[in-house]
Amino acid sequence: MPDTPSQQQIDEVFDIVKKATTDKRPERQLTKYEKALETFSKWLLTHQLMGFSLAIILAGLSYFLHDTPLAKTASATVTLSQLLGVALSLVVIAFSVPFFHRLLKTPFSQFFHLAESSATFNLQYVERLATCETAAIRYVLTCYEGERIAFEKRCGILVGSIEKIGFFPALAGLGTLSIGLSKLSAMQSWANALIFLILAFYILSTAAFAMTQRQDRVISLLKYCLETFN
Template identity: 85%
Template sequence: MFNTLSQQQIDKVFGIIKKATTEKRPERQLTKYEKILENFSKWLLTHQLIGFSVAIILAGLSYFLHDIPLANTAFATITLSQILGIALAVVVIALSIPFFYRLFKTPFSQFFHLVESSVTFNLQYVEQLATCEAAAIRYVLTYYEGERIAFEKRCSILVGSIEKIGFFPALAGLGTLSISLTKLPAMQSWANALIFLILAFYILSTAAFAMTQRQDRVISLLKYCLESSK
């Protein structure tokens, strides 16, 4: 016998998993040292972007107005922006020191942190899904999982399976292909466009991998709720 489902029951489940998919887990609490570096890096990035934008505007005005002092100001501004960029890189390196320290001292700390944060974060959705009909959860899960598989296949059609190849090996192969194609004068004109297009697809695939991780987490959540309702 099939259970009769209403649109209201389906919408209730879908609303819960939509929040579970889009909302981010709370980030790990930073130490005092990390908070200082984090705030300083944001300050550097903000001022670097402002300086770069101002330099571009001044350079454009100096070009159209033929103003040499304005061009010198633009050059000084872009130089200052680059100095801020170097300082930002140093801060990022310093900010990564605690991560590598924890990685070597307690290799499983990051793993258990992710597990614990997922368990704590998903508990609210378990409580909400407990009030839903099991048939509605199963119905939404069927189509959610189907769209998840279709999404992965669409990404694989464009750039292949990046998670099996690896991002850096893919970049190495892309660089080898670029060098090989640029040696042929007849292909050099379209080879550059092709290389940048493939690189763009690699970046999109990397972003899609983070999306599929969230989708897999929600699928596991729905399956757990179904098993618990039996």
């Protein structure tokens, strides 16, 4: 009869699995051009949010105090905040230029960077799992993979398989649906709430997809350890 892992051995493997799931890989080193743009974009975003918040406060005060100068100040602040938003959009476009340049010049560079960073990043967990009992690793893998499948099925029940449809085609379908429903006056009262609800579920599904990617990486790591340590 095979040995049953103890609770202590299972907890030890789970601690490693939790770290491997939640820890983030180190980001790619930015060039001086990218660092300058990132710093500038953070400055723009901070001041845009501050200006927008200030505009809301001034608009509220002008409404309750019936103060016209405050209302004009709030309008000017909103305009300034919008201009900062436009500048931020231009910075984002400029920030994407190096990415598309690398994509055209060396199309596999990003892929190999991710593969190499994963190999380096996962090595610390492989070294820790090497000291754990194989039966405990197999048991944790069974539980972890089962919950991973159940999580995907729950998300599928709510919004369907967004990765098979694609996020932008789903948004296009949502836009077509909203236009069609808006033409019916009887539907307008609940159609708007329905559209925003579907959009919220799409965003939730996108976040869930990022989570399942991490879970799949950890499952592959555990399977590798089982094949290697046996």
